[in-house]
């Protein structure tokens with residue numbers, strides 16, 4: 001019989017039920033404990049998902065010997081510290097995105113995972129979207145040729161989260177770019193075939209979020225504590241000559257919200273939001289969008305893939321060593337905006 005993977009959850013806020021629903025669907029997983037600094041949150045989640053033990057101290061949860069793996073579902077500021085603790089307690093880690101506040105912290109996490117010989121996966125769940133997997137297969141089949149340009153867009157026109165700490169730089173590391181931009185930059189880069197970034201030119205704008213009186217899709221947000229960018233734009237150059245443009249916003253006076261990407265190859269192109277495929281045939285650029293692709297739950301697939309890697313002792317599908325490139329790009333966009341020049345990446 002397959003070994004049961006015992007899991008602990010750190011953080012009982014907005015994202016943790018997505019992890020818990022995914023683990024519940026895995027027949028070889030037992031979620032044995034949950035921890036939150038706010039005890040009621042841990043208790044509420046434990047009741048909802050029938051988790052036997054709750055804690056307010058991470059150390060107590062990590063002291064449970066039977067726990068094989070943990071999900072780190074806390075705000076960005078804690079990702080590094082809690083991941084390091086979990087790794088040194090011998091646990092495999094699925095850490096929420098962004099992997100850390102910056103790439104320096106991310107590298108420390110990678111080094112710790114290597115030293116502990118434990119798996120460290122970053123929850124960039126958009127790679128598991130059905131449309132993303134479909135486009136990845138089309139690109140890998142060579143039908144679009146070599147990707148040389150891509151657009152990454154995570155645009156909310158009035159979408160500052162009204163919960164959590166998403167508008168506070170010291171707790172988040174940044175604004176929309178590090179929160180929702182990270183998903184779409186990672187996905188776009190992954191679909192391009194993970195080319196090596198060499199330089200970044202970016203600019204961030206702060207015009208709306210910190211002022212009162214705006215109506216948002218998630219209700220009112222705290223404009224008084226809001227000190228992150230509203231909009232970030234950038235161009236990334238890759239070693240193979242390809243480029244990626246980036247737009248990411250919580251607030252922008254644009255015509256529509258977009259959460260997707262477009263990949264341009266020398267034989268065709270494809271994009272998400274909306275899903276579109278175009279391929280040149282007989283000299284004509286043809287629209288080849290599928291009539292239907294089966295829906296999936298990207299979170300469930302992400303959790304199942306992590307569990308499978310732990311259970312079978314194989315590499316995780318989104319290793320931290322890969323995820324760190326998006327964090328390096330984001331760091332460079334902020335640095336480029338501040339310095340008003342292009343930033344070289346190593």
Ligand SMILES: NC(=O)c1ccc[n+]([C@@H]2O[C@H](COP(=O)([O-])OP(=O)(O)OC[C@H]3O[C@@H](n4cnc5c(N)ncnc54)[C@H](O)[C@@H]3O)[C@@H](O)[C@H]2O)c1
Pocket residue numbers: 010011012013014015016035036037038041058073074075076078096097098123124125163164165179
């Ligand atoms: N993958 C996705 O689609 C997605 C979506 C939303 C959020 N996230 C990420 O998940 C993380 C959490 O976001 P959220 O929206 O759930 O935030 P949240 O504020 O709703 O929940 C975070 C929880 O962590 C708890 N916490 C804080 N410090 C802790 C500590 N030291 N030990 C234990 N618990 C602690 C808080 O009390 C809170 O209950 C963020 O990094 C965010 O970027 C990912």
